[in-house]
Amino acid sequence: MAKIQSVEPNIADLANSWLKSYKLDYKLEQESLNTEIDQALNDYYSKNGGVGGNRPDAKLLLQDKKLVNYPILIEYKGYKDKLVKLDSEGKVANKTAKNQPDFKNINSYAVNGAVHYANALLHYTSYTDIIAIGMTGFKDDSGNLEYEIGVYYVSKSNFGIGQKVDDYTDFSFLKKTNFDKFIDKVKKLRLTQDEIERLKEQREQEINTSLVKLNNDIYQNEKGLSERDRVYLVAASIIATLGVPGKVAALEKQELKSSTEEENRDGDIILRKIKAFLNEKNLPQEKRELIVRTLQNTLTTDNINKVENGESQLKRVFTKIVDDLGIYYKIGLTTDFTGKLFNEMYSWLGFSQDKLNDVVLTPAYIATLLARLARVNMDSYVWDFATGSAGLLVASMNEMLNDAKDKIKSPDKFAIKSAEIKANQLLGLEILSEVYMLAILNMILMGDGSSNILNKDSLKEFNGHYGFGKTDEKFPADAFVLNPPYSAPGNGMIFVEKALSMMSKGYAAIIIQNSAGSGKATEYNKKILKHSTLLASVKMPIDLFIGKSSVQTNVYVFRVGEAHQKDDTVKFIDFSVDGYTRTNRKKASCNLRDTDHAKERYAELVDLVRFGKSKLNIFTEKEYYEGKIDPENGADWNQTAPIDTKPTLEDFKKTVSDYLAWEVSNLLKNQSLEDDRLGK
Known part of the structure; x- marks a missing residue:
């Protein structure tokens, strides 16, 4: 069978003639566009997986009415059905099932190649919005050139995956008279939350x-x-x-x-x-x-x-x-990405061999949970006395900014509030200098809440004041979040007692080894209850820190500034089934899966702590129990719902029913045996 001849030269000739007719300053494969883009294409891994040498068939820079420059990268192919290869979710399939670059697709399909080039620019240049265009075609039985075009938007907002803009039959959307309308359409593209x-x-x-x-x-x-x-x-x-x-x-x-x-x-x-x-x-x-x-x-x-x-x-x-x-x-970056970055870098420090440094960094979704349980909003002043890589402060900052975005509709006022949140409403303390530098970097990457990340011992050196600039001014904390080192006195409750004693109002949410609530921190707990109320005790999944630690943890939630009374109600919640399935396989594609409405369960937990049993939906009164603690005890914080052993009328009926069924079964069996015997 004769090999089908590629019509790529014809496709390139047609498309480039359009660009020429629009009077656009386009560059061909070997030509330079600008040093930054040329260098990025050269540095990025090639379509074959080798080092560098990426060369789009055509490229240009276009400016919109806001004077923003958009690189346009174009790849031509010359075969039928070689425009784009999509995955099962309709996304450009440039990754294999194992999440490695799919060089076969990148090489064979026009759009896939153009999106690959666009990611080179995201990786190595200051450009954050790129247009990737693919075009391919073939000659029909009459020798006429048939072609198709794919136009995709590749940006940091869609994580470099690429989104289809629209269907086009030529490149006239790039003409100066049409480009602004095209960019308006691009800017309206949105990813769903899923x-x-x-x-x-x-x-x-x-x-x-x-x-x-x-x-x-x-x-x-x-x-x-x-x-x-x-x-x-x-x-x-x-x-x-x-x-x-x-x-x-x-x-x-x-x-x-x-x-x-x-x-x-x-x-x-x-x-x-x-x-x-x-x-x-x-x-x-x-x-x-x-x-x-x-x-x-x-x-x-x-x-x-x-x-x-x-x-x-x-x-x-x-x-x-x-x-x-x-x-x-x-x-x-988002918290999830920085969380990965800092967990891995933290492990480089070799602390696993040092039993004194037993800090386990908090997963991002648990950090967000603590921020919500501490009722963080745009006006909160949040601090953390063992900040690690600042994951809890990043989560709190995100909650504050989201709240501000919902409530402030003026862009100017939101920008002012955002800057105020980052500069003045977050404070973290970390004693280990290496981890402290991770916290600084984390907050800089998140844009930048690093002003008051302090390299101090929160128990010995901290007096409750701002760390820089306003050192004579007290930090007006009204929200406290913490995942302490469990080797500290009272499993880490020493940090909680100090922080809450320095606050006059607000809320606190901490995750800690649960033995802190059943005898290991009795004296600290009694001191805490003299100025703060225990609102909730939440038993967390045993495998929450799988691969890092296997201790049972609890989340304790407090209202600060009011001593706990013996008649105060405490919400005890068994959250050991949180909807996530965790594994610790190094080669697994994902070690955390939502297998049973995890997001809904976490939302319900926050509502239960705040509003009580009226919010029960997924959970039942088997997992939710309202009880009391003795403020003079300090070791009764881990209660569970009592099991009712008193039989009900229904229990009695079932027992009688089961007994009668058993009696009838025996009678029938005996009758059958008697019949068999007589038959002989």
Whole structure:
């Protein structure tokens, strides 16, 4: 059978003739568009999985009425049915079932190739909105050229997956007179919440793979770097490549020249970029100096800047970090992504061998639960006395910003409130300097609530005041969230007692080893109840921290500023079945699955704690129990619903019914045996 001839040259000729007729300044495969885009296409892995060398068939930059530049990347094919390959959910299928790049699809289909190029720009450039166009065709029996076009929007808002814009029969939507209307249509594209959740899950799997690869690569190939150095290098590299639009350009890999010239070594260049970035973030000077001082020790050492074979170790590590992680913070991180990032980096610190440092970082959905149980809103002042990587503060900040977005309809006023929340309404304390740097980076990535993240011992050094700028002013905390180190006195209740004693009002939600409520923290608990009321005790799933810890935990919720009375009602909730199925398989595509209405269960839990049994829906009174505690006891916080052993009339009827059925069965059986005997 004769091989079908590709008509790609005909397709390219037709499409390029349109672009020429629209008087657009387009560039062909080998031509340069601009240095930033050229470099990104060269650095990104190729359509075959090799290193670099991505070349779209045509490319151009178009500007809309708001003076925003949009890269347009076009890929041509020359066969029938080679426009686009979609997955079972209707998305561009550039990933395999194992979440690896599907090079066969990327290579064979026009749209898939164009979306691949667009992701190169998301990964390595400052462009966040790209148009990917695919076009293919064939000649019919009469020799006429048939063709089809696919136009997709690839952006950080859709996580680089690509969304179809519309059906088109030519490229005239790119004409200057039509482009603004086209961009208006693009901006109206929205992902559903389900799509967002699925894409988040997919990205979470990817970032896990990338982080493990990065850590192993640095560990195996870069000698002389401690765990602390690795964490600081990730933090420094990410800060240096974030940039501030219009003010600080993101540091590019090629700017590191591996020079031995004084003040111009790779470490010096990265440090200058970090200083420029921090200056634009309007952080207090003392905070800026502390961050620079911490990172400087690693960045300016002789060994890491020593040049061998024309390259410093620092440049190699910087390049690996940007190559492996760049896309995740370029496309706009969420708590879930940063949670993965910081859990993995935290594990690099080797704390698993140090029994004193038994902090287990809180999963993002539990962090959000604690923020909601502490009734965090846009006017809250939230603090955390053992902040770790700041996951609880990030979750609280998101709750505050979402509340502000719902209530404030003026964009100007929302921007002012958003800045106020980030600068003045969050405070975290972390004693371990390495983890402290993760917290700083986390809050900077989230945009930036790092102003009052303090590197202090919350039990010995903290007096309740702001940490920077307003050190003579008390932080007016009215919401407290905590996941303490369980090795601290009272399983960590010492932190709770101190924090709540420094508050005059508000709410608190903590997750802690449940033995804290049944005898391990009696004295601290009695002190707490002298100024705060226990509202709820929630038994959490035993496998909540699977792979990290297997202790039974409880969430305790308090109202601060009112002593607990013996007649106060406490809501005891058995939440050990929360709707999630967890596994700890390293090669599993997902270790957390919603298998039984988990989101609805978490929402119901928040309602039950706040409003009581009228909100029972999925749960029953077997899991929900209202009882009392003795404020002078301190070890009776983990109660369960009592089991009623008194038989009811229904129980009696069932027992009699079962007995009669058994008697009749026996009589029939005996009769049958008697008949058999007589028959013989």
